[in-house]
Amino acid sequence: MHWTTGLPLFFATILAMELVAYVAHRWVMHGFGWFLHESHHRPRTGHWELNDLYAVIFAIPSFILLLGGVQLGWWPGFTWIGAGIAGYGAIYFGFHDVIVHRRIATRYLPKSSYMKRIIQAHRLHHVVETKAGTVSFGFLWAPRPEVLKAELKRRQHAGVRAPAGRPDAVPID
Incomplete structure (x- = not known):
């Protein structure tokens, strides 16, 4: 070919x-x-x-x-x-x-709006510790973080882990 x-x-x-x-x-x-x-x-x-x-x-x-x-x-x-x-x-x-996830050390800092968005979307995916209730399943494309945060809020933060050191806090607004 x-x-x-x-x-x-x-x-x-x-x-x-x-x-x-x-x-x-x-x-x-x-x-x-x-x-x-x-x-x-x-x-x-x-x-x-x-x-x-x-x-x-x-x-x-x-x-x-x-x-x-x-x-x-x-x-x-x-x-x-x-x-x-x-x-x-x-x-x-x-x-x-x-x-x-920085499994290999790097000094990379995202500068483009695309990279910032995709990284934030993936991090929002990981705030949910359970099988259900997660948002953003893509790897190279993701909805805007505001949309994902609104969806997590709509789901009443089901499965969302509390911030470190604050087990009683609601993690995302």
């Missing part, structure tokens, strides 16, 4: 993965897969959490498509799709694990 066809397929896959990630996060991780994802909504002790197994699970289709497209003679587009899934995984890791 020529790169002029493959590259758009690669980028389309990255965009499509945001929808896949949203669906997986909302209905799998906060659904029947909560037993793994719950560790991500609790303080981490050590470098790893049970939720990290999702990275392995989501890497499997990428690996299979790359293997099939490169080594097994499958349709060459599978190589580009597998690479797009891996590309999304790399973007996710950089944004989610490095920038938001």
Whole structure:
């Protein structure tokens, strides 16, 4: 497959993965897969959490498509799709694990309104410690923080953790 066809397929896959990630996060991780994802909504002790197994699970289709497209003679587009899934995984890791959760030390400070918004939306997602009641399930797109705060307030802050040192406080206004 020529790169002029493959590259758009690669980028389309990255965009499509945001929808896949949203669906997986909302209905799998906060659904029947909560037993793994719950560790991500609790303080981490050590470098790893049970939720990290999702990275392995989501890497499997990428690996299979790359293997099939490169080594097994499958349709060459599978190589580009597998690479797009891996590309999304790399973007996710950089944004989610490095920038938001600082699992790798960095001096990065968000300056653009987009980065500030997406980071704040993800932090608002994490103020809820329970399986239900969470807002903002996307990773590269999120509603404005004001919308998310209003939704948490509408839900009467169900599942929202209290600020550190103030167990009786209502955390978000």
